Amino acid sequence: MRLTEATLKVIERVFLSVFSPGDELYLFGSRTEDSLKGGDIDLLVMSSLPATDLVRDRSRFGAALAKRLEGRKIDIVLYRTGALVLPIHQTAMAEGILLCRIQRSKAS
Amino acid sequence: MPDTAFQSFLTQAQAHASVLAEDFTELAPLRPFTAASLIAINPMTRRILDQFNIRFTKLQDVMGSKIFPAILAQLAEDPRSMAFIDIIERLEALAYLPSADTWLELRDKRNRLAHDYPDDPDILASELNAALEAGGVLLSVWHGLEARLNADKHFLRMPTIPRSVVD
Numbered sequence: 001m002r003l004t005e006a007t008l009k010v011i012e013r014v015f016l017s018v019f020s021p022g023d024e025l026y027l028f029g030s031r032t033e034d035s036l037k038g039g040d041i042d043l044l045v046m047s048s049l050p051a052t053d054l055v056r057d058r059s060r061f062g063a064a065l066a067k068r069l070e071g072r073k074i075d076i077v078l079y080r081t082g083a084l085v086l087p088i089h090q091t092a093m094a095e096g097i098l099l100c101r102i103q104r105s106k107a108s
Numbered sequence: 109m110p111d112t113a114f115q116s117f118l119t120q121a122q123a124h125a126s127v128l129a130e131d132f133t134e135l136a137p138l139r140p141f142t143a144a145s146l147i148a149i150n151p152m153t154r155r156i157l158d159q160f161n162i163r164f165t166k167l168q169d170v171m172g173s174k175i176f177p178a179i180l181a182q183l184a185e186d187p188r189s190m191a192f193i194d195i196i197e198r199l200e201a202l203a204y205l206p207s208a209d210t211w212l213e214l215r216d217k218r219n220r221l222a223h224d225y226p227d228d229p230d231i232l233a234s235e236l237n238a239a240l241e242a243g244g245v246l247l248s249v250w251h252g253l254e255a256r257l258n259a260d261k262h263f264l265r266m267p268t269i270p271r272s273v274v275d
Contacts, residue, residue, distance in 0.1 A: 051230040055238050062219075063212040067193055077226065084228040 001097055002031050003041070007069060011043070012100045014064045018057050021104040023047040026096030029075075040073040043099075044092040048081040114182065117174040118257070124167035125250045131160040132243050140237045143229035157236070161221045164243050167250060168218040172196075172211070175253070179204060204256050205249065214249070217242040 003011070015025045029042030045061075047054055058076050065074050079089045134156050138145070149157075176195050177187035183202075187195055196208040205211055217239055227235065 051228075051234040052237070055231060055234040059213055059216050059220075059238065062216040063209065066216060067209075067212055070191055070193055075223075078231055080228060080231065083230065086226045086228065088226040 001027060002034060002036070003027065007041075007072070008099070010068050011041075011065065014061060014068065015045075015100050016102060018061045018064065019045065019047065019102055020049060020053075020057075021102050023049070023102050024098060025100040026092060027099050028092040028096045032095055032097055040075050042075050042077070042092070044077045044079060044089070044096055046079045046081065051080060051083075054078050054080060114175075114178045117170055117178060118254075121167055121170050121175060121250060122254075124163045124170065125247055128160065128163040128167055128243060129247055131156050131163065132240070132247065135160065135240060139240055141233045143233045146229065146233050146236065160240070160243060164239070164246060165218050165221055167246060168214055171250065171253070172215060176204075179257075204253055206252060210245065210249065214242055214246050 012025070015023075019025075024046040026044040026046070027042070028044055030036045030039035031041055045054070045058065047057075049057070055078075058078055062074065062076055065072075077088055077092055079085075079092070135153075138153065172192075176199055180187040180190070180195060180198060185198070190198070193208070193212075196205060196211045199205040200208045220235065221239060225235075
């Protein structure tokens with residue numbers, strides 16, 4: 001995986017502050033390959049939230065990452081549990097490295 | 109920078125904002141879009157949506173990459189030595205922008221409009237609704253900036269463009 005420790009920490013921290021319990025964040029694409037250079041940072045968010053909430057959260061996530069990782073090109077693909085699986089989802093899930101999963105609380 | 113260049117950026121922004129506002133008004137009765145209504149969309153609506161996307165992108169671009177740095181340059185600051193986030197935070201501090209974070213979300217929306225993101229139909233519909241809402245926010249940020257520039261002695265008076273001249 002070709003992300004610096006610092007970049008990884010930023011991505012995880014922002015993810016945790018924006019998304020919800022049960023949501024997962026994966027890295028896929030060229031940054032998973034140690035032998036390659038450069039490239040966009042491709043992220044997949046898996047969530048069971050409704051589409052409107054996910055769209056809102058992706059926008060906040062994207063904006064916050066742009067602020068903290070200036071100049072880095074970041075693509076965020078969304079997969080909603082139970083929704084239509086697109087080729088990009090299959091690729092992402094096949095290659096994806098899990099970066100972060102937000103714990104569901106144990107409250108009943 | 110020559111005043112004519114700055115004036116030209118403002119004139120471009122006014123033209124984009126004017127058409128964006130028309131599109132926004134025409135699309136209002138169709139909101140909110142759903143996966144179903146998007147599939148059944150008629151060609152005229154499709155054209156207005158495409159125009160909305162283009163004008164949103166162009167207004168956002170001329171403001172962010174031309175007008176914002178030009179304002180700081182007019183105030184004898186050096187935008188070329190500043191990271192973009194610093195430029196917009198400075199404009200927020202000087203009250204030309206209500207919020208740097210809002211501008212970053214508008215830029216995120218603009219980037220999303222420029223890509224054909226692979227998304228499921230419900231997300232596509234939600235993205236469209238969010239983009240329309242963002243169009244309203246962008247227009248409000250533009251009008252706020254226009255008013256501030258008009259009131260500020262550093263800047264030229266804004267020309268008003270008769271609506272019939274808008275392309």
